[in-house]
Amino acid sequence: xxxxxxxxxxxxxxxxxxxxxxxxxxxxxxxxxxxxxxxxxxxxxxxxxxxxxxxxxxxxxxxxxxxxxxxxxxxxxxxxxxxxxxxxxxxxxxxxxxxxxxxxxxxxxxxxxxxxxxxxxxxxxxxxxxxxxxxxxxxxxxxxxxxxxxxxxxxxxxxxxxxxxxxxxxxxxxxxxxxxxxxxxxxxxxxxxxxxxxxxxxxxxxxxxxxxxxxxxxxxxxxxxxxxxxxxxxxxxxxxxxxxxxxxxxxxxxxxxxxxx
Amino acid sequence: xxxxxxxxxxxxxxxxxxxxxxxxxxxxxxxxxxxxxxxxxxxxxxxxxxxxxxxxxxxxxxxxxxxxxxxxxxxxxxxxxxxxxxxxxxxxxxxxxxxxxxxxxxxxxxxxxxxxxxxxxxxxxxxxxxxxxxxxxxxxxxxxxxxxxxxxxxxxxxxxxxxxxxxxxxxxxxxxxxxxxxxxxxxxxxxxxxxxxxxxxxxxxxxxxxxxxxxxxxxxxxxxxxxxxxxxxxxxxxxxxxxxxxxxxxxxxxxxxxxxx
Numbered sequence: 111x112x113x114x115x116x117x118x119x120x121x122x123x124x125x126x127x128x129x130x131x132x133x134x135x136x137x138x139x140x141x142x143x144x145x146x147x148x149x150x151x152x153x154x155x156x157x158x159x160x161x162x163x164x165x166x167x168x169x170x171x172x173x174x175x176x177x178x179x180x181x182x183x184x185x186x187x188x189x190x191x192x193x194x195x196x197x198x199x200x201x202x203x204x205x206x207x208x209x210x211x212x213x214x215x216x217x218x219x220x221x222x223x224x225x226x227x228x229x230x231x232x233x234x235x236x237x238x239x240x241x242x243x244x245x246x247x248x249x250x251x252x253x254x255x256x257x258x259x260x261x262x263x264x265x266x267x268x269x270x271x272x273x274x275x276x277x278x279x280x281x282x283x284x285x286x287x288x289x290x291x292x293x294x295x296x297x298x299x300x301x302x303x304x305x306x307x308x309x310x311x312x313x314x315x316x317x318x319x320x321x322x323x324x325x326x327x328x329x330x331x332x333x334x335x336x337x338x339x340x341x342x343x344x345x346x347x348x349x350x351x352x353x354x355x356x357x358x359x360x361x362x363x364x365x366x367x368x369x370x371x
Numbered sequence: 372x373x374x375x376x377x378x379x380x381x382x383x384x385x386x387x388x389x390x391x392x393x394x395x396x397x398x399x400x401x402x403x404x405x406x407x408x409x410x411x412x413x414x415x416x417x418x419x420x421x422x423x424x425x426x427x428x429x430x431x432x433x434x435x436x437x438x439x440x441x442x443x444x445x446x447x448x449x450x451x452x453x454x455x456x457x458x459x460x461x462x463x464x465x466x467x468x469x470x471x472x473x474x475x476x477x478x479x480x481x482x483x484x485x486x487x488x489x490x491x492x493x494x495x496x497x498x499x500x501x502x503x504x505x506x507x508x509x510x511x512x513x514x515x516x517x518x519x520x521x522x523x524x525x526x527x528x529x530x531x532x533x534x535x536x537x538x539x540x541x542x543x544x545x546x547x548x549x550x551x552x553x554x555x556x557x558x559x560x561x562x563x564x565x566x567x568x569x570x571x572x573x574x575x576x577x578x579x580x581x582x583x584x585x586x587x588x589x590x591x592x593x594x595x596x597x598x599x600x601x602x603x604x605x606x607x608x609x610x611x612x613x614x615x616x617x618x619x620x621x622x623x624x625x626x627x628x629x630x631x632x
Contacts, residue, residue, distance in 0.1 A: 191527060269587070328536050
């Protein structure tokens with residue numbers, strides 16, 4: 111089942127998506143809710159970010175080829191994580207499917223995409239075992255962890271290298287069904303395939319992360335966990351369009367523009 | 372003027388605080404709001420975290436003595452930041468004045484306090500100059516950036532070293548008035564003064580941070596910026612009580628307990 115967060119006539123709401131038809135609900139899909147009686151065509155509403163999470167988690171480095179290729183680019187030995195230490199991103203950076211990623215005027219040319227599976231939490235959870243972990247998962251969406259590599263390396267934190275406004279496209283919708291082992295992540299740059307990897311070929315899978323995280327922290331409904339990316343990205347420039355498809359889930363598409371002045 | 376976020380009879384609301392009397396409002400103090408007509412005695416309501424921010428910013432290292440003393444503890448040379456790179460903390464870790472900081476059962480003995488001034492944003496802001504920066508500030512509260520130093524050093528991120536559940540006490544209230552240069556931060560451990568520093572003796576002051584941040588990111592009403600701490604902390608243990616006072620602003624008090632099993 112697919113859910114979208116959308117706006118129309120100055121209001122923002124959730125709705126279920128059946129083909130091209132949106133059935134509005136009150137509340138969030140993971141809470142108690144009921145249809146409002148409003149129905150819209152998908153083409154007539156504006157897609158919004160699927161959720162503004164209470165906490166925005168991100169695995170960061172979680173695929174072997176990404177670690178090897180990033181290390182090779184920098185001329186250093188690859189270092190693989192020995193445990194599932196979760197990282198964070200910032201809500202100010204979120205934008206929806208279709209919105210522009212704005213590269214700051216003073217960014218270098220080293221602006222990259224990272225196509226990621228996003229887990230959406232549906233139930234408050236603490237102290238879950240690996241076997242219980244998936245019980246708190248509501249569904250999935252797609253994220254693009256846009257990164258300015260010079261700032262990522264040179265700054266003390268990821269504040270502008272990863273969390274400048276518009277650097278975190280997320281969407282287009284939430285799908286509650288996923289056959290993780292059957293999924294492929296495909297990134298297209300200006301329509302041409304640029305990267306392809308098995309979505310579930312992670313160093314630490316979703317249950318491993320959720321078990322490790324909930325040993326020390328409480329997950330809340332609406333929290334998101336971005337699961338990391340494989341491979342590497344060419345440098346992106348003004349006018350580029352990046353599509354992140356995860357098969358069976360959907361396609362997140364965002365143009366890139368460079369700010370002037 | 373002082374504002375509290377409180378709960379009573381299963382509801383959470385904001386109210387203005389005049390001595391011991393709370394005047395409830397609808398909405399948040401930085402949005403359009405009006406009194407609801409409900410009034411309570413402060414002693415009859417439960418204080419809540421003053422705000423769950425959209426993004427939880429934290430300066431991290433922003434006082435010279437803290438950097439010098441932490442480096443000495445580790446036997447390394449102090450490294451002072453050369454620019455205002457903002458960091459982050461996580462909302463799951465927030466607790467209110469009076470609530471217990473729960474040290475995880477497997478934490479080491481290296482559990483420390485960090486008493487901090489917290490800036491609360493009241494207006495959406497981007498591209499503010501240093502001269503304009505304070506126009507987006509609504510008020511101030513107090514934070515205790517509790518840290519497990521072994522995890523802080525050994526993990527790839529601060530996820531459990533700084534963001535384990537209950538590791539971010541914040542409160543007790545929001546004060547819209549502050550004479551920053553007159554303020555002193557005082558930390559008391561079990562009633563005895565343990566640390567004292569001039570609150571505004573920062574490496575990068577509030578306008579410098581806000582100018583740097585809003586060059587790349589949008590601040591939203593309710594966002595918080597924790598401004599860092601000076602000095603160092605003794606190791607804290609089960610049964611300790613930590614009070615962070617900022618003169619003129621108030622006192623944030625939290626007991627520490629160690630989880631069993």
